[in-house]
Amino acid sequence: EAGVVQSPRYKIIEKKQPVAFWCNPISGHNTLYWYRQNLGQGPELLIRYENEEAVDDSQLPKDRFSAERLKGVDSTLKIQPAELGDSAVYLCASSLRVGTANTGELFFGEGSRLTVL
Amino acid sequence: QKEVEQDPGPLSVPEGAIVSLNCTYSNSAFQYFMWYRQYSRKGPELLMYTYSSGNKEDGRFTAQVDKSSKYISLFIRDSQPSDSATYLCASFTNAGKSTFGDGTTLTVKP
Numbered sequence: 001e002a003g004v005v006q007s008p009r010y011k012i013i014e015k016k017q018p019v020a021f022w023c024n025p026i027s028g029h030n031t032l033y034w035y036r037q038n039l040g041q042g043p044e045l046l047i048r049y050e051n052e053e054a055v056d057d058s059q060l061p062k063d064r065f066s067a068e069r070l071k072g073v074d075s076t077l078k079i080q081p082a083e084l085g086d087s088a089v090y091l092c093a094s095s096l097r098v099g100t101a102n103t104g105e106l107f108f109g110e111g112s113r114l115t116v117l
Numbered sequence: 118q119k120e121v122e123q124d125p126g127p128l129s130v131p132e133g134a135i136v137s138l139n140c141t142y143s144n145s146a147f148q149y150f151m152w153y154r155q156y157s158r159k160g161p162e163l164l165m166y167t168y169s170s171g172n173k174e175d176g177r178f179t180a181q182v183d184k185s186s187k188y189i190s191l192f193i194r195d196s197q198p199s200d201s202a203t204y205l206c207a208s209f210t211n212a213g214k215s216t217f218g219d220g221t222t223l224t225v226k227p
Binding site: 004031033035040041042043044045048055056091093097105106107108109110111113 | 163
């Protein structure tokens with residue numbers, strides 16, 4: 001079974017340019033997460049989807065970041081315009097929510113490494 | 118202050134040593150506790166998972182959670198060079214709120 005697929009793996013852009021990341025979760029997983037991981041730090045949640053609904057976007061910088069999960073499967077995270085401080089690894093993860101429980105058994109993709117010059 | 122604090126590294130041990138990795142948390146709503154292993158330039162992978170307090174053993178790995186002291190531990194027995202990675206502790210509430218520690222980088226020397 002294929003894991004979580006992310007693209008691109010690496011992206012270098014100049015500040016003020018737009019960038020988009022794509023994620024295909026594990027088949028059947030209804031919960032999808034986008035995390036940002038800065039060097040030497042743990043992942044920090046940007047947004048969590050339950051199916052196609054964003055249920056937690058409290059940490060998403062909405063002035064420049066946007067995300068969508070069409071049809072409750074693939075997801076795209078966009079930054080426009082990018083700033084120097086956005087350089088980080090953007091991780092997508094998925095899990096299977098059973099009933100009312102989010103158990104934290106997340107499966108991560110390999111990440112998209114963004115460098116903003 | 119983060120809701121999950123992890124002992125900073127890096128940690129370097131000889132092959133065969135017992136390794137202890139530790140975290141503390143402050144949110145009483147956390148019910149699920151995980152350890153993820155992250156190799157360089159890879160995504161985290163789930164290593165151990167515990168619900169509420171108690172111990173869980175899987176081969177050379179043992180995870181412990183003490184909710185009374187809000188303490189999370191991971192023990193690695195007979196450590197191997199292939200265990201060299203960054204270890205992240207994570208906690209989740211029933212509602213799905215997640216918080217990760219900043220990781221401890223472990224190097225096991227042959």
